[in-house]
Amino acid sequence: LGHELFAIDGCKMRSNAAKEWSGTFKELEQKRQKLKRLISYHLTEHQKKDSWESEEELDRAIRQVKTILTLDKAANKIDKFLKHNEPRLGKGKRSNEVKSNITDNQSAKMTTSKGTIQGYNGVASVDKKHQIIIDAQAFGEGQEHHTLQPVLETIQERYKRLGISKNLYEEGIIVTADTGFANEANMQYLHENNINAYIPDNQFRSRDPKFAHQKEKYGKRHQTSGKSKAKQLIPASEFQFDPITMTCICPAGQTISSRGTRNNPQGQPTAYFEGRLLQCRHCPKKHQCMKTPSAADHRKGAGRQVSFPLNGKRAANYTDWMKHRVDNPLGK
Incomplete structure (x- = not known):
């Protein structure tokens, strides 16, 4: 050493472990109910037939019984987990439930x-x-x-x-x-x-003159030939943000919901906004405004999100201290 x-x-x-067995407690409960409905359906179909006259019908009945047993085993597995465990929380600033x-x-x-x-x-x-x-x-x-x-x-x-x-x-x-x-x-x-x-923070290269001509010399990172250019979205600058009333109006004229104010990764106070699902779902501009327009069609999806850094110089923080260490000659 x-x-x-x-x-x-x-x-x-x-x-x-299979990722298919992951989910929040609400999602797992929905999966359990779906399995119970499938079991009920197969039991009903199985009971409709009192006798099996041919070998083919008997084989079908045996497969149906095996399906019922498999579904029942999966439903009991979820049931046991939900009864003996607590929801798992993330470790970020907002400790929301994770899968x-x-x-x-x-x-x-x-x-x-x-x-x-x-x-x-x-x-x-x-x-x-x-x-x-x-x-x-x-x-x-x-x-x-x-x-x-x-x-x-x-x-x-x-x-x-x-x-x-x-x-x-x-x-x-x-x-x-x-x-x-x-x-x-x-x-x-x-x-x-x-x-x-x-x-280093994720912007340290942009502050270093040695990297100034990196893209000209080597091209952009992860560059792949043959792929189309990234979709050009309506920029946040076209949204009408009022820092006094903390409101935001989208290019379609709709007032979108505030998601509060918190520091961005650079430590600067930032106001966050998000369009409501029904607003974005039926908006004529959603294909120009959203990177994935279909996200607004799903009940668990999200509308267009924008953020605006707030005016006023923020106080120095610990990230600034590390930036200075990384940017000085010794750090480099």
């Missing part, structure tokens, strides 16, 4: 470069000198933000338990991680605990 620099990164891995999984409720549905999987985010920490893994944990959350603090605390506790270091981070060891770990709460934790970390 070099005790000079630790690098932290995550890798999403499949669990031994549970009947087979493996510690795993989570997460998006990867190869599609959506049911699995874990495996986060490994590596010592620079000989690439030795000093910590590896699995988290049932797709986002990496909340994993940084428990990972750093686990490493600290392990080094203390093994007698390597009483306070690892006081020795000035550098900690690096990618933009997936960057948020205001993590920057505050690093600052308050005097951890010598460098975690």
Whole structure:
């Protein structure tokens, strides 16, 4: 171990569970009711026939019984889960209910470069000198933000338990991680605990002159030939935002709903608005306004969303502190 620099990164891995068995408690209850209706239907069809005259009819009856047993087993599985478990809450700013999984409720549905999987985010920490893994944990959350603090605390506790270091981070060891770990709460934790970390935000390249001509030289990232250009939507600038009354009128003349004011990822106070489903569903401009117009046709969908940064210079925050560290010559 070099005790000079630790690098932290995550890798999403499949669990031994099917994503089809995932859902909120409301969705699982709906699935259970659907299974019960199917069981009732097959039982009714089965009971209509008192006798089976041919071998073909007998085979059909046997398959029907097997179907009923399979559906009954699935319905009982959901029923047992709902009775003995509580809804699972997310770990973001707004702790809304997230999808549970009947087979493996510690795993989570997460998006990867190869599609959506049911699995874990495996986060490994590596010592620079000989690439030795000093910590590896699995988290049932797709986002990496909340994993940084428990990972750093686990490493600290392990080094203390093994007698390597009483306070690892006081020795000035550098900690690096990618933009997936960057948020205001993590920057505050690093600052308050005097951890010598460098975690770039997702805009750090745009501030570095060395990257100014990167697109001209190499082209845009993830560029694929043959694909059509991205759909040009009606910009937020065409929405009439009134910061005094906190109202917003869309290009079709409809007043859309306020979703409150909160800080954006850059820490700037921002007002958020969203069109109501019925407004967007029947709007003649929805194909020019929405990236996915069909989202407004579904009862669980959403209307057009826009946000507006509020005027007034915000106070400096911990993300600004990290930006300064990453942008200075030593950080680079």
